[in-house]
Amino acid sequence: MRSPALLETAGLTKHFGELYAVDAVDLAIREGETTAVIGPNGAGKTTLFNLVTRRMRADRGRVRFRGTDITTATPHAVARMGLVRTFQVSSVFPGLSVQQNLLTAVLARTGRSGVSTQSLERERESLERVQELLVRLDLRDDANVACDELAHGTRRRVEVGMSLALEPRLLLLDEPTAGMGTSERQATVELLSELARRGGTTLVLTEHDVDLVMNFARRIVVMHQGGIIADGTPEEIVEDIEVRRAYLGDSR
Ligand SMILES: Nc1ncnc2c1ncn2[C@@H]1O[C@H](COP(=O)(O)OP(=O)(O)O)[C@@H](O)[C@H]1O
Numbered sequence: 059m060r061s062p063a064l065l066e067t068a069g070l071t072k073h074f075g076e077l078y079a080v081d082a083v084d085l086a087i088r089e090g091e092t093t094a095v096i097g098p099n100g101a102g103k104t105t106l107f108n109l110v111t112r113r114m115r116a117d118r119g120r121v122r123f124r125g126t127d128i129t130t131a132t133p134h135a136v137a138r139m140g141l142v143r144t145f146q147v148s149s150v151f152p153g154l155s156v157q158q159n160l161l162t163a164v165l166a167r168t169g170r171s172g173v174s175t176q177s178l179e180r181e182r183e184s185l186e187r188v189q190e191l192l193v194r195l196d197l198r199d200d201a202n203v204a205c206d207e208l209a210h211g212t213r214r215r216v217e218v219g220m221s222l223a224l225e226p227r228l229l230l231l232d233e234p235t236a237g238m239g240t241s242e243r244q245a246t247v248e249l250l251s252e253l254a255r256r257g258g259t260t261l262v263l264t265e266h267d268v269d270l271v272m273n274f275a276r277r278i279v280v281m282h283q284g285g286i287i288a289d290g291t292p293e294e295i296v297e298d299i300e301v302r303r304a305y306l307g308d309s310r
């Protein structure tokens with residue numbers, strides 16, 4: 059029997075005037091089902107994430123997370139339930155070091171931002187968690203560097219680290235490799251893949267380069283003009299003629 063869906067949308071719709079950015083999307087994501095949402099610019103990927111995390115109000119449709127209807131929940135409540143979107147660049151405190159930023163996220167997760175009330179034991183645990191994140195994200199060399207001095211790709215890794223520090227059940231990553239060089243993109247995807255394998259957090263990411271997610275995703279969802287035009291295993295997707303025409307631009 060298949061496990062129940064972690065996230066489920068039904069008829070989810072958002073339009074901007076005449077333009078249907080997300081058009082009646084039915085999507086179910088199961089626990090552990092690492093998924094890549096691909097599609098050209100303007101396909102509706104970011105809007106879909108915004109609707110699901112309640113940063114944007116849907117015009118129609120429902121969203122359920124862990125069996126609870128979250129269609130009208132606040133973004134904060136959704137995050138508390140374990141549905142987290144990548145931190146935007148603005149969420150990284152630019153003047154603070156990588157280490158300090160990660161600590162902020164770890165403390166936010168444990169709800170102990172008042173350092174003075176923290177026991178030494180708790181403080182030690184938080185610092186250990188930060189060290190673990192620095193290792194896992196290969197950020198040790200930059201631990202004491204202020205975030206506004208980091209290369210773009212490295213800062214993206216800090217954002218991913220801050221999101222992971224919240225230990226979400228479902229993490230939505232909107233183009234986590236944007237602005238990175240080719241080798242760094244591959245390394246980041248491998249890192250994410252490793253994190254997904256360890257379990258605990260189910261990953262859904264958007265990406266415009268299908269090659270990059272072929273070995274990573276268990277499932278690929280292809281969006282085009284607000285709708286889902288293909289959904290399957292990476293192998294199924296490459297076989298999909300419609301995708302080749304609409305997205306890959308392959309004339310075979
Ligand atoms: N706030 C907005 N106001 C008007 N149009 C928007 C807004 N956000 C997105 N759109 C439009 O909706 C469509 C989908 O955008 P988006 O979700 O950002 O696509 P993707 O992330 O796949 O590139 C695009 O045509 C975009 O221009």
Ligand SMILES: [Mg+2]
Nearest residue numbers: 103104105232
């Ligand atoms: Mg986008």
